[in-house]
Amino acid sequence: MSPAARVTARGWGWRHGDRPRPAVAGLDLDLVPGERTLLLGASGAGKSTLLAGLAGVLGDAEDGDRSGELLVDGLDPAAARGRVGLVLQDPDGQTVLARVGDEVAFGCENLGLPREEIWRRVGEALAAVGLDVPLDHPTSELSGGQKQRLAIASVLAMRPGLLLLDEPTANLDPEGVAEVRDAVGRLVAARETTLVVVEHRVETWVDLVDRVVVLEPGGGVRADGTPDAVLGERGAELAAAGIWVPGHHPVVPRGERPDAAPELLHGSRLAVGRRRFGERTPRVAASGLDVVVRAGRTTAVLGPNGAGKSTLGLTLAGLLAPVSGEVTALPELAAGLGAAPLRWRSRELVARIGTIFQDPEHQFLRGTVREELEVGPRALGRPASEIVASRDRLAERLRLTALLDANPFTLSGGEKRRLSVAAVLATAPRVLVADEPSFGQDALTWAELVRLLDELVSRGTALVTVTHDLELVDALADDRLVLTGSTEREAVR
């Protein structure tokens, strides 16, 4: 095993080519070999930029401006490839090859290792992360937690002295989170690898790290020390800056629910699924579902990755045809239209059922945040004054006012999420189907978002939310629908 790496930053900074201000500036930091660090910071504090810098993938002078010095074992990270392993958030975006064994071998091939050595390391790395599948198993058929463990095994096989994890569990269900955490825990137990983890949810990692470093937006380090020292003594201060500090999570009091909760939408004996490209029949993701969506109530759809939660959401939203069973809009919602939302015209749908997609980028239609917020009301032919008023109110509420002229695609992950929520709320639909509405939020924006959703429900909107965020569920849910991943389901009232 190669010895753990040392990291040294001296006045280091980086400004992305297309941004006016640096993402990181004036950073001084020393990580000793074998140290395990949790890197925190509010949205936009430059955590991911620092990891990319350490991995040597920020690019050259064409891609941005560098200042100061950032060294891994005394070397420029770009020259220390193979010493540093980086695992990213999106499990699908970083898989290169079609078979599990080949994927793990890829990095070793790039290091030019002999064939026998590569396959020995592949076996070891897969065992280390506890991924027990055949070497020719298709990478596309792994669960989210398995994909992330594969990604970790793939860098582990290169025997890096420094392991960098950039929100490795953000897309995973609780089971997947535990899988990844435990695998990393085993890896760093021997202190032969230096570890840096970036993650919003501090609880996942706090027992595993020696040190917590909090980056200050705009540059430098805001807090640095043992988890107890940083999170214990300065917890309240950090929480006020938006960091998810255990014991200081935001509490959003639940608004009064309306007494009358008329039924708006029924799903009866539903089987939901999608037809994949080139296949004749849809694959059923979940079946035997009975759902009642009521005004002024929140239904949380829960369950592991791949259980069909998002597919159920899209089906209830009148976007996907159910494989069997029926989605019926009651007259209160249909307001003169037929009972099947799937048959409604696009403009009729947007006035009645709003959908917040899992990936916010899929729903962006315009070049600026301002126009994006006007799309729905314009499609409905609302008067100009009303369009402007709703736009400004929502932007203010979700902290988007300063970004009105920005291109939606250039926003941070958390900002994109808030914009996608605001854009859907602009048409004030009676039913709101929201897939992971709280994704990527810091503690402050999370609280604001939850407060807004709670107000809507209290004023009579029906909310169906698909989520892994159990605090969101605690804050909002009246009914819970748990999909188990097989075709069974339990409904809990």
Place this chain on the structure above:
Amino acid sequence: MSLVVPEIRRSWVAGVNPLAKLVVALLVGVTLVLSIDVVSAGVVVAVVVLLLPFAGLSARQLALRTAPILVSAVLAGIATALYGVDAGSVLLRLGPVTVTEGSLVLAAAILLRVLAVGVPAVLLFATTDPTDLADALAQLARLPARFVLGALAALRLVGLLLEDWEALGLARRARGVADRGRIRRFLVQAGTLLVFAVRRGGKLATAMEARGFGGTRRRSWARRSVLRVRDVVFMVVGAAVVAGAVAAALLLGTWRWVL
């Protein structure tokens, strides 16, 4: 993702090195475009039909994959019969359209030729794992690793982009803008998909780079791609079949240079 990343069944043909299959398919294609005649194409088609049972494809897979070739072969044949150069006795006359003995023979030659070039290409891809093809191209044909592995990684993105396309369409309906301007909407959505393709490609490239791809170090290969006896036999037999087809056409006097 059955069509995008095909499931390869074990079979004799699937076991042949992809490079050997590629060489034979190219040899067939290049040779057969030199002439238009029934004999040379007919010989190749006959041999390919004999090979089909060893390709390990189910009847359904075979029908699905060869359907485009069959349809285009028949269409090309019909068009040639109706509009091709006339010769010999007239069999049918419908206004400006005449079908003669000569144009029928030509039609048969065209039909067989499309099959003889198309079906081997379909067999090549239906029995070849893209990863194995990439290994063969890089290690045996010595194509640059950057190019070959880049293309291979891009193939993985196709599945993700298909999902993006579906989601983009649903989102447009959900946002209230999917009622009018079907053609314009399609074009705009295609543009958005292009943006997604570039971004996904960029992210994947970063992930590959972070794992040492594209560095200065000489790359090694975890899977060895070698030409075994069977592969050489396959190429020799393939070349012999092509040569035999040409020889038969020349002997029977049916060979007709295209140029």
